[in-house]
Amino acid sequence: MADILDLPRDVAIVAFSQVPSVAQETRTEAQMLVESINGVLEQSGIDRREIGFTVSGSCDYLTGATFTFVQMLEATAAWPPISESHVEADGAWAFYEGWVRLLHGDIDSVLVYASGKSSLGNQQEVMSLWLDPYYLETLGVDMFSYAGLQAQAVLNAGKGKESEWAEIAGRSRRDALSNPNAQVRGEVDPAELLREDYLRGPLRPHACPPVSDSAAAMLITTAEKAAKLGVEPVYVRGIDHRADPHYFGVRDLSVSESARIAGEKAAAKAGFGPGDVDVAELAAMYPHEEQILVDALGLGDGVRLNPSGGALAANPVMVTGLLRIGEAYNAIRSGSARRALAHAQSGPCLQQNLVCLLEGGNG
Amino acid sequence: MAERCAVLGGGQTHHRRVRDDVSIAGMLREAAERALADADMDWSDVDAVVTGKAPDPFEGIMMPELYLTDALGGTGKPNIRVHTAGSVGGSTAVVASHLISSGVHERVLTISWEKQSEGDTTWGLSGGRSGGTGAGGAFAPYMLRYRENSGAPENTGFRVALKDRRNALKNEYAHLKLANLTEEAIKESPLLWYPVHRLESCPTSDGAACMILGNEKAARAHSKPVAWVRGTAVRSELGQFPGRDPVDPQAGRDCAADVYRQAGISDPRKDLDCVECYVPFSWYEPMWLENLHLAPKNEGWKLTMEGVTELDGDLPLNMSGGVLSTNPIGASGMLRFLEASMQVRGVAGEHQVDGASLALGHAYGGNAQYFAMWVVGSDPD
Incomplete structure (x- = not known):
């Protein structure tokens, strides 16, 4: 088994556009994507015909239909025909495929997009359908219940406290006040949050993500193309993703081995590690997931966590991870960070984790 | 491309109407363990896992690769799931090849x-709505249009079905094995969607296909012949708009031209030794022959009728028996890519084309709007 770390390091994000996350969006995913894709075309000034590859992430099960990504293709105006692919996963994995594609050197620009409308179904039930169909899904464990198992494991291991979760929820909502795309925002007193009843013990409503609809698009290019477009690049210095076993019973739920490995592999490519960033955007849907990830990635006190408000403030499933990459990009573009980390996850209880290390053009 | 990529090993399940002797994980391991054995590798030698299948509602599991991580040795590794409609088996192989050719x-x-x-795939193929006619109902008008445009004789379709079903008899893994068929019997089988008869249609199958891909270093270290990936391409176009030609889609034409260019093929009819392409209904053989630049417009049927596409013809097509004989939808594209690799490795057994050194694997999906192709060769250049 071998990983090759000596890779080109000049793939850059040059544009990012998202639709505000809301509890129930009336537009279709394709309509939201028209706005997102037009956003990155305008920001970068690229012509559609210059885009060498297009790749997206979405999930049929959110809509409850089949081949739903085919309708999303409409938003790309795929005529003449385009070179295009799709992952049944969060858009962060589409971003990864786009990064791999750019390493070949035969094309210079990739359009990445993702969409998801969790409001179309019962999210609690839908998100239980990705469990092992023979031994787990049949137990009827819903999304907050298996998250509760992991939260309890964190409590039992002494790695988190309910009062800390309320603090994290409060911080997320406060940060979301300055993010026009966030959904759950406000000044709240953590002590007040702790008076809520349990939703699924030990999780209270404030420690759970909202149901969100959104879409986002991103343009990634080579450094040369970014220069031609005249846009300021944010470099993808390292990216990696890893999986843990599926079954809750065979792993220690209070740690994330896959996030740790992904962080190390990304760092080996980047030449700097998760601990060296100014900002980390983590796709932590629950405060206890944030604590697990901070531990696994070795994020110190100097790292500002989720300035966008993170997934507790808006959790459009299948878009949440790509939004983290986009918000990390925004943090560098706005000057509030020189280096940033973006994280995405997939599967129950943080089963898969992706870590992306970004650096500003002057880095 | 930065790095060369080669197929080091391949494996597939015995495909059946119902594989109720195995779980989903068990079925995948059957294919994967054959591929690993062929590649002289163990699970621990694998750097990353790339999985593909058609819509999740077919089996009723959301993103099943998550549950399959353990069975596929995915722990601690990157796991990627591709879904591009019927072309997915092909595009999954393309995504996997890019993990090698990029140098990652x-x-x-x-x-x-x-x-x-x-599950119920006809329901699924109808967009998860009831009352649909499935893929055959969607494609029948295009086949009829082709027949009318080209003036092809009615028995072109029967000839294709007869050939693919005979080829399947030589493939130990094929699902449908119908011996002693005649054109007449195919014609007499029930008409499903005019002009397509039941014996001109694909079955519904359970099955999996797997390949082990490696870089040049891994390929050179392998003791068996490998299939060098000489080019990969994917193309998509909008499924419905005025002026679109769904019979001869531009995306397919562009995709083929791209993959031929990468493989250094200037005359595909002459340069390719065999083709394994996605023919779920008989008439798609002559249609794809034209779309793949292997025959002039409206003349693809002539190759079929002249026997050119027979296993012992000048350009054998669907040596494995094709989708007409075996159709585990998500795997159907990869089976085409796998068969192409087996041919140039010289390991296709009874359905081997003598001396095949350059082969095309092809898959399509959606409203004949998604295409994935690769060209593999017995030599790296």
Whole structure:
């Protein structure tokens, strides 16, 4: 088994556009994507015909239909025909495929997009359908219940406290006040949050993500193309993703081995590690997931966590991870960070984790 | 491309209408373990896993590769799931090959599957709505249009079906094995969607296909012949708009031209030794022959009728028996890519084309709007 770390390091994000996350969006995913894709075309000034590859992430099960990504293709105006692919996963994995594609050197620009409308179904039930169909899904464990198992494991291991979760929820909502795309925002007193009843013990409503609809698009290019477009690049210095076993019973739920490995592999490519960033955007849907990830990635006190408000403030499933990459990009573009980390996850209880290390053009 | 990529090993399940002797994970391991054995590798030698299948509602599991991580040795590794409609088995292999050709990994396991018996795929193919006519109902008008445009004789379709079903008899893994068929019997089988008869249509199958891909270093170290990936391409176009030609889609034409260019093929009819392409209904053979630049417009049927596409013809097509004989939807594209690799490795057994050194694997999907192709060769250049 071998990983090759000596890779080109000049793939850059040059544009990012998202639709505000809301509890129930009336537009279709394709309509939201028209706005997102037009956003990155305008920001970068690229012509559609210059885009060498297009790749997206979405999930049929959110809509409850089949081949739903085919309708999303409409938003790309795929005529003449385009070179295009799709992952049944969060858009962060589409971003990864786009990064791999750019390493070949035969094309210079990739359009990445993702969409998801969790409001179309019962999210609690839908998100239980990705469990092992023979031994787990049949137990009827819903999304907050298996998250509760992991939260309890964190409590039992002494790695988190309910009062800390309320603090994290409060911080997320406060940060979301300055993010026009966030959904759950406000000044709240953590002590007040702790008076809520349990939703699924030990999780209270404030420690759970909202149901969100959104879409986002991103343009990634080579450094040369970014220069031609005249846009300021944010470099993808390292990216990696890893999986843990599926079954809750065979792993220690209070740690994330896959996030740790992904962080190390990304760092080996980047030449700097998760601990060296100014900002980390983590796709932590629950405060206890944030604590697990901070531990696994070795994020110190100097790292500002989720300035966008993170997934507790808006959790459009299948878009949440790509939004983290986009918000990390925004943090560098706005000057509030020189280096940033973006994280995405997939599967129950943080089963898969992706870590992306970004650096500003002057880095 | 930065790095060369080669197929080091391949494996598939015995495909059946119902594989109720195995779980989904068990079925995938059957294909994967054959591929690993062929590649002289163990699970621990794999750097990353790339999985593909058609819509999740076919089996009723959301993103099943998550549950399959343990069975596919995915722990601690990157796991990627591709879904591009019927072309997915092909595009999954393309994504996996890119992990090698980009230089990111040395050895990648890629697997595609469907267990159609777990659900109702005609319902699924109708967008999850009731009252649909499935893929055959969607494609029949295009086949009829082709027949009218080209003036092809009615028995072109029967001839294709007869050939693919005979080829399947030589493939130990094929699902439908119908011996002693005649053109007359195919014509007399029930008409499903005019002009397509039942014996001109694909079955519903359970099955999986797997390949182990490696970089040049891994390929040179392998003791068996490998299939060098000489080019990969994917293309998509909008499925419905005025002026679109769904009979001869531009995306397919562009995709083929791209993959031929990468492989250094100037005359595909002459340069390719065999073609394994996605023919779920008989008439798609002559249609794709034209779309793949292997015959002039409206003349693809002539190659079929002249026997050019027979196993012992000048350009054998669907040596494995094709989708007409075996159709685990998500795997159907990868089976085409796998068969192409087996031919140039010289390991296709009874359905081997003598001396095949350059082969095309082809898959399509959606409203004949998604295409994935690769060209593999017995030599790296």
